[in-house]
Amino acid sequence: MDTSRIPGFYNMTVQERLEVLSRLHGLQDEDIENLIIDSSLDVGTADKMIENVIGTFELPLGLGLNFLINGKEYVIPMAIEEASVVASASHIAKIVRNAGGFTTESTERVMIGQIQVVGCSDFILAKEEILQNKSVLLEAANNAYPSIVSRGGGAEDLDVRILNEGSDSVYSQMLIIHLYINTCDAMGANMINTMVESIAPLVEEITKGKVYLRILSNYADRCLAKARCVISPELLQTGDFSGEEVRDGVIHAYQFAASDPYRAVTHNKGIMNGIDPIVIATGNDWRAVEAGAHAYAARNGQYSSMTNWFKDENGNLVGELELPMSVGTVGGATRVHPLAKFSLDLLGVKSAKELAEVIVAVGLAQNLGALKALATDGIQKGHMALHSRSVAIAAGATGEMIDIIAQELIKEKQIRVGKAKELVEQYKK
Numbered sequence: 408m409d410t411s412r413i414p415g416f417y418n419m420t421v422q423e424r425l426e427v428l429s430r431l432h433g434l435q436d437e438d439i440e441n442l443i444i445d446s447s448l449d450v451g452t453a454d455k456m457i458e459n460v461i462g463t464f465e466l467p468l469g470l471g472l473n474f475l476i477n478g479k480e481y482v483i484p485m486a487i488e489e490a491s492v493v494a495s496a497s498h499i500a501k502i503v504r505n506a507g508g509f510t511t512e513s514t515e516r517v518m519i520g521q522i523q524v525v526g527c528s529d530f531i532l533a534k535e536e537i538l539q540n541k542s543v544l545l546e547a548a549n550n551a552y553p554s555i556v557s558r559g560g561g562a563e564d565l566d567v568r569i570l571n572e573g574s575d576s577v578y579s580q581m582l583i584i585h586l587y588i589n590t591c592d593a594m595g596a597n598m599i600n601t602m603v604e605s606i607a608p609l610v611e612e613i614t615k616g617k618v619y620l621r622i623l624s625n626y627a628d629r630c631l632a633k634a635r636c637v638i639s640p641e642l643l644q645t646g647d648f649s650g651e652e653v654r655d656g657v658i659h660a661y662q663f664a665a666s667d668p669y670r671a672v673t674h675n676k677g678i679m680n681g682i683d684p685i686v687i688a689t690g691n692d693w694r695a696v697e698a699g700a701h702a703y704a705a706r707n708g709q710y711s712s713m714t715n716w717f718k719d720e721n722g723n724l725v726g727e728l729e730l731p732m733s734v735g736t737v738g739g740a741t742r743v744h745p746l747a748k749f750s751l752d753l754l755g756v757k758s759a760k761e762l763a764e765v766i767v768a769v770g771l772a773q774n775l776g777a778l779k780a781l782a783t784d785g786i787q788k789g790h791m792a793l794h795s796r797s798v799a800i801a802a803g804a805t806g807e808m809i810d811i812i813a814q815e816l817i818k819e820k821q822i823r824v825g826k827a828k829e830l831v832e833q834y835k836k
């Protein structure tokens with residue numbers, strides 16, 4: 408899309424938003440049908456995706472606006488049940504765009520397949536033999552999945568470690584082979600698992616051991632994406648808080664998370680609030696991304712903040728987020744789920760690398776949104792306004808009644824379903 412700035416979008420009806428999107432992005436009738444009229448995922452397709460299907464399960468799909476990343480405009484599809492997340496991401500993206508936008512970078516998309524070998528009579532010799540047969544093993548792995556080689560990827564390297572060498576227990580001594588596979592634009596789970604399974608017999612022959620596990624690692628630390636933003640303090644001024652106060656509050660909040668796992672978990676959950684909704688909306692495996700992200704947050708031996716916030720020599724607030732980001736733009740559900748296809752198209756990403764970079768930029772924005780609120784007014788003020796609408800709906804409010812009841816709950820400072828039910832009854836009389 409040419410712009411991610413759509414002033415007043417939050418105040419429009421769903422119909423008006425779709426009209427704007429149609430103008431800016433050219434929605435097809437089918438897209439609109441998928442978005443609002445019917446279930447986006449027909450039950451027949453769902454039945455082919457998983458087992459024992461009895462229906463489909465919907466989530467709200469909202470748009471994160473105002474994102475400027477490496478000079479390009481992005482509208483961010485976010486599938487999430489939690490109020491405030493989309494609003495907060497859009498609010499911070501607006502501040503960051505005024506500071507020049509996010510910048511991002513990423514590594515090559517190399518994923519890891521693991522093979523566990525046990526029962527070798529000489530583990531050191533077995534390790535040497537595997538290294539000597541590296542090219543044979545890589546060739547065998549690539550022969551098992553030739554299409555990735557023709558796309559410019561495939562198994563590129565391998566290494567071997569001995570775990571628990573000299574241990575008394577035969578169960579704990581093992582040889583672990585890592586196969587490094589460039590998965591190009593795919594997340595690559597099937598490809599990786601096919602490759603490691605296919606070379607397992609060869610590995611047994613070479614090591615004279617027994618192979619047990621053959622599976623990808625979700626700790627994708629060779630598939631990293633990084634986002635950065637630099638914000639001058641005047642852009643951070645909020646209510647009675649000066650920009651410098653907000654900046655310092657964010658840095659203090661970061662230091663808390665950096666030093667204390669109890670805080671780091673919540674801090675990082677807030678980052679995943681931004682990341683998971685795009686991963687879900689684009690049909691990617693959010694459990695894989697979650698697992699890898701949290702492991703990366705503990706890479707220095709203590710679970711810590713995923714982000715880093717500091718003040719540069721000019722007094723600007725600088726934020727950085729680097730995470731493993733094993734997502735794809737092809738394969739899996741990305742091209743099966745109609746709204747995943749739509750989301751990728753709306754994002755306008757050309758590659759998995761670009762998608763990964765956009766995702767970490769949104770994670771960084773989400774973290775700043777939470778820290779800025781926590782270091783100033785607290786999150787309840789903003790949260791409650793939105794939460795009150797969910798409470799009103801839970802109490803049976805529909806249509807225009809929802810906002811009326813929600814506002815009354817806020818006014819009376821009683822955001823409870825019981826109170827909302829009373830108001831709904833009164834409204835209906």
Ligand code: MEV
Nearest residue numbers: 673674676677777778786
């Ligand atoms: C709520 O979903 C996320 C926050 O708790 C994140 C944080 O505390 O940084 C607000």
